[in-house]
Amino acid sequence: MESLSCSLFSYPVSKCSSFTRLSRGIVFASRSDSKKHHHKKPHLPKNLRHRRRTELPPDFHPVLHPVPCEGPPSESDSAALPRDYDENDVNDSYDGNVVWESDEIEAISSLFQGRVPQKPGKSSRERPLPLPLPHKIRPLGFPTPKNIIRTHLACSARQPISNQIYKNPAFLISLARDIRSLPPEDNVSKVLDQWSRFLRKGSLSLTVRELGHMGLPDRALHVFCWIQNEPHLFPDDRVLASTVEVLARAHELKMPFDLDKFISLASRSVYEAMVKGFIKGGNLKLAWRLLSAATEGKRMLDPSVYAKLILEIGKNPDKRTLVLPLLEELAKRDDLKLTQQDCTAIMKVCTKLGKFDILEALYNWFKKSGSVPSVVMYTTLIQSRYLENKYRDAMAVVWEMESSNCLLDLPAYRVLIKLFVALNDVSRTGRYFSKLKESGFTPTYDIYRDVIGIYMASGRLAKCKEIRREAEMAGYKVG
Template sequence: MDVAVISCCFRNVLETHVFIGFAKPWKATITRNRWDGVKLSLMDPSRTRINLRKPIKKLADPQGVNDPPGFGINESLSKGTGPFRQPDGSTSTDFDDNVDVFDNDLETENDEEKEQIEENVDWDPEDIETITALFRGRIPQKPGKLVRKRPLPLPIPYKNRPPGLPSSKKWTRTTNSSRKSVSSRVYKDPTFLIGLAKEIRSLDPEKDVSTVLDKCSRFLRKGSLSLTVRELGHMGLPERALQIFCWVQEQPHLSPDDRLLASTVEVLARNHELKLSFKLENFLSLSSQNVYEAVVRGFIRSGNLRLAYKLISAAKNRKMILDAGVYAKLILELGRNPDNHILIMNLLEELGERDDLNLAQQDCTAIMKVCIRLGKYEIVENLFNWFIDSGMKPSVVMYTTVIHSRYSNHCYREALALVWEMEGLNYLFDLPAYRVVIKLFVALNDLPRAVRYFSKLKEAGFSPAFDIYKDVIKIYAVHGRIAKCKEVCKEAELAGFKMDEQTRSLLMQLKE
C-alpha cells in the first residue's frame, strides 16, 4: 500500500515542468531516465551551462512595479530563496548541492562595506580647487609651472604663404577700363591731349583748329584742353592757343572754362601777346584769382618783372591774397639783378606779415639763395627755423643752402653742425653738397676731413669741378704737401682743366 502511494507521488513530480526566468526563459526540467533515478538538468538546449551571477541590489522601486516579467523569479532563484516543490508536495529553497549561491549574510556584509566606503570619501584641497576653477573658467597652474613652453608646429610646405606683400583685406571694387566709355578714357588722357597739340602744330597756316577739334568734341570735358593750350605755348604757338579758346566759346558743353582761360592768358603773357590796359583795377575786378595769378606767372616767365610787380601791388591794395609761390618766383627772378634790392625786400616784408604762410620746399630754397646773394643771412635762418617748426623735413638742397649761408657768414662751427646732422640722417650728398662741405673744411684748415670728402666724392661717381681741385690744392699747399699738390694738378689737367696764374704762382712759391 505504501509503495503504491510513493510511486504515484514520484510520477506526479517527474511529469511536472518548472519555468525559471533569466535573460531568456530557460527550462529547468526533471526527466526520468529510469524508474530507479531522478536527475536535475540546468542545461539549455544549446548545451551551455547556466552560471548564476551575483544579485544586483535595487535602490529604488522596492515594490517591483517597473520590473520586467520574470524578474522576481530570477532574483529569488539567484538568492536561493525561490520555492521549489518537493516530491512530498512541500516547497523548498535549495536546488542542489552543485549550484553556487550567495548567502543573505554575505550580501548584507558587502552592502555595509560599500556604505562605509562612501561615507569615508575625503576630497583633497587640490581636487576641490580644480573643480572650483572649472566653474571660474580657468584651471590655476602650480607655482612651478607658471609659463608653459610648447614646441612650435613643424612648417607644412603647402600651407606656407608665398613670399611677397600680403594682399589687401578690404574689398576694392575695380572697374574694367575696357568697359568705360571712350569719353571717360580720353578727356583727361595726357597722351591724347598732347597728340591734339601735335596735330594742330602740323596743320597748314590757312586751316583753323576746328578741323581737328570737331572730330573729338564729343569726347572732351571742361578743363580738358588746358593741357593742349599749355603744350602749344611750349611749342611757341600762342595764336593757335587763342584759336582753341575761341573755338571752346562756341561749344555749349565746354564753355565757360576758367582753367582754359587761365592757361590761355598765361601762354599769351609769356609770349608777349597779352595787352593790358593801364587801368589794372578794372582787370582785377573782372578776373578770378586763378586767372590773375596766371597772368602774373606769364609776365614773370616773359621777363616783364616790372608789370608783374605792379599786378602784385594792385592785388595787395585790393586785399587779394595771392599764392606765396607767385611771390617766390618773382623774388627769384628779381634776385638775378642786384639793382632790385628794394623790390625784393618789399616782397619779403609782405610774406613776413602773413599769418598762414604756405611755401613749398623749392620756393623756400629759392628765396634762401636770393637772400644769400643779398647778404640777408638772418632771413635764411628764420626761413629754415620756420620750415622745421612747420613739421616738414628739409632736403639735401636746403641743407646745402643753409650750410653755404653759414659759410658765407663765417659761422663755420654752426655750418659743421649741419654737416654732422646730415650724416646722422644718412643723406646722400650730391655734387653741390660735396663742393660746399670741402670749402668748409678748407676754411677750417681741416686737411684729413677735406681729403676724405674729396675721396668720397670720386667714389660716389662724381667728377670734381675746377673750384674743388683748387680748394684741395690750396689746403695741400698750406700744409706743405708739395708732392700731393703736383699729383692733384696732374689729375686736374688730365680731366681737361688748365691751371690759372694764381695756382701756378702758388706752386712756384712752394718749389722755391
C-alpha cells in the same frame, strides 16, 4: 561547464538574475532587483542639463545573436571561469528580457547626445592662443580714400568713351599735335568738332598749354574762341587761365587801361596765370606791378607766385631792391605754404642779398612744417653760414646732413671743402676729396686749389705734389 568561444567578459554571476551581450561577443551582466545599489547621480554639464531638443529614447531591445561554440570547451576555458559560475544562469540570460537601470540608461544616452562629461579639474593640455590676424589688430577707422585718376584704357575699359578720353593726357596732347599739323588757312574746328561730344569742362586746358609750348599762341587763342561757341564747355576758368598764361608768356597779351577794374573782375586763377605768364616771358616789371596792385587791393595770391618772382628778380643785381617788399609780404602771411623748390629759391636770393636772418627764419619754418630738407637746401644753409663766418654753426648743419644719409652732389662737395679749409681740418678735407672722386664727380679748379693750399699749409708737400700732378692731368694749371 561550457564557455563562450569569443571575447568573454568574466563576471561573477552568483547574484545576477540575467545576462546580456552586445556586439563582438561581449557579455554584460545586469543586477537583479533584489539588491540595488544607490549610486550618486553624476553632475552633468550645462549643455546636457538644458538641452535644446528633446531627448531621444534609448533602444531597450537590442538585437542579440548567440555566439556558436565550436566544439567542447577546453580545460583552460574552464579554469578561467569562476567557481560559482553556473551554466543555467548563462542559459537564462538569453531570454530577451533585459533590465536597465536609470543611471545606466542616462550614461549610455549621453554618449549619443553630446560630448562625454569630463572630469572636474584643469586638464594638463592647454590650447595655444590663435595668431593675431591683420584685420583684427588694425586700428578701427574708415579706409583712406584714394583719389586716383585712371588714365589707362585697360583699367577703365567698361567706362564710356567720354570718361576714357576727356582726362587722358595722351589724347589731349595728340589734339594739340593735330592742330599744329593743320594748314594756316584751316580752322581748329576741323579737329575739335569730331571730339566735341566727348569733351568736358577743363579738358582742353592741357591742349592750350601744349600749344603754348609748341610756340603757337595764336592757335591757343583759336581753341579758346571755339570753346566759347560750345554751350557745354563754356564758361571755363581753367581754359581761360591757360590761354591768358600762354599769351602773356608770348608777349601777345595787352594790359587793360583800368587795372583796378581788371583786378576786381578777374578770378584768382586768371590773375595768377597772368602773373606767371609775365614772369616766364621775362616781363618782370609788369609782373611786379600786378603783385603790388594785388597787395594794395588786399588780394591774397598763392605764395608760389611771389617765390617765382623773387627768384627771377634776384638774378639781376640792379633790381634786387624790389625783392625786399615781396619778402615782407610773405613774412606777413599766417598760412604760408611753399614747396621745397620755392623755399630753396628764396633762401638763395636771401644769401645773395645778405639777409641771413630771413634765411634762418625760413629754414626753421620749413623744419617745423614737418618737411625734410634736400641737399640743395642744406648746401644753401651751409654756404650762408660760411659767408657769415659762422663755421661751427655750419658744422652743425654738416652733422645733421650726415645723420640723414643725404646724397651729396658736386656743389655740396665744393661748399663742404671750402668750410673744412676755413676750419683748417686736413683729415675731413682729404676724406671728402676722396669721397668726391669715388662718387664719380670730377673736381673743379677751385676744389683742387683749396685742397692743394691746405696740404701746403700743413707741410705735406708730397701729397701736395700728387694732387697738383692730378690737376695738371685733368687740364688745370695750378700756380
